[in-house]
Amino acid sequence: MIKRILSGCLVIGIVAAMIGFQFIFPYSLNIIMALITATAVFELVSAVGLRKYLTFLLPSVAFALAIPLIPNQMYWSMVTYFLYTIFMLGSTIYHYKKVKFQDICVVYGMTLLVTTALNTVSLMRYLNPQHCMLYVVMALFAAWIADAGAYFVGSFIGKHKLCPNISPKKTVEGAVGGFIINIGLIMLMGYLYNLIFYGSQLSVSYLSLAIIGGVTAILSIVGDLSFSIIKRSYDVKDFGNLIPGHGGMMDRFDSVVIVGPFIYLFIQLLPVIL
Template sequence: MKDQTFLVRFRSSIILMIVTVTAMILGGEVLFGLLLAISLIGMMELYRVLKMNKSILAFTGYIFCILFYMLVYFSKTELIFPLLIGFLLALMGVYVFSFPKFHSDQVTLVYFGLIYVGIMLSFIYRVRILENGILLVWMIFIGAWGSDTCAYLVGRKIGKHKMAPILSPKKSVEGLFGGIFGAALIGFLFATIFKGKLTAINNPQVSFEIIGGCSAMISTIGDLAASAIKRNHEVKDYGKLIPGHGGILDRFDSIIFTAPIVYYLLQVL
């Protein structure tokens, strides 16, 4: 049974990796369309926590997610704040005119969903369209998945002090530092290999070390935050879209947090 579970998980990981690599290399409309689809599915998974993924509130969230991505695609980012205000007004309109069908916590979750899933994931596309974006975008995954692998290996070998025993009993403080230093090292090596092609970054080796370490710290918060939401609502997985892994939010929980961090660190380094 364990072998079968491992094979399912491994197969899904390979497929996910192929899709990810292909989308990152192609970029453009392919990546944009994939991220929009992932964001909508992720929001649906989150809304399902309160059993409202098919409600009019949820569909309001889906519509504004599409509108948000259109602003990003056409580089109208100055309209994002007005969009968020409009989204809040639309949700409150649905809330008051259908009262008492929905509760205030449901309205809050729908609003939170657009920011937590849609807006945060869009930074993958925003990093990809930067100069040298075809290389820079991989720092998002190094900070999330790379650090997770390093944290697992270090934690398994020397982990003794529990970091968040209630949310994730297997995570250790030693694993956290292993993930941070591991992501920083991978970032340094990555920059060393592609140094000649990273023309838009000053001192890419140092910059990628910093980005790798910082995004690794933030990715841990993303992972634990997703677990906390599930624990609050007694949900094991957000979905079953990815066999062996769960839903979109189960696999992209740390990516959600590392994407904007990488984008903004690239602006200042």
């Protein structure tokens, strides 16, 4: 548990550095998210067992690296999606009968999902440049707070298994605890942001924050369990070992894949800052 906490503090430090660089060099958010996404996709391809096939690995990683670097560029994004699809189809033909079609579908589909979903974190910078980092931090921490809250509550009082066939350690008590903690801390995040940076002069919608906290707590479980199915299908414990106690980059961002797009869409309907 101590290793997990220390690694969590390291991740928080990286996010803090991300915020600092954002004020100095706004495009740094895109660069950091590109590196995170590319690393996650690399781990995903490795878990499926296609890392040795460079014609699958390189296009997937290149695609994951490129999309966050060309935000708000619809034409070039579509070109990138098209080229990636062509490369994957060509590789499928070239490696016919050498590679399982199921594995190719998993890599292609999940690379598209992970890259597109995590790119919404970068796109938040363009929704509201003044408050973008609040949304970015919220997208990351809404997933992580729910996960951490569920982990610690479940460790102490968890008795009833949530999905034992997929994730034996998750409990109903942990999920409920994570749900409550997430709502409270997301609302606190909005309050502190207003207090520290604007002297409580902003009009903050705590209803929106409460909805975000509750829904993302549920979505983080969906994301975590969904990627756990992939790991179980390929008999791997973690996608990587980059972050001690947490696994790889994909393990740390699996919930963000679901939470990020929700927050990106939600704040355009019910803004947090009125």
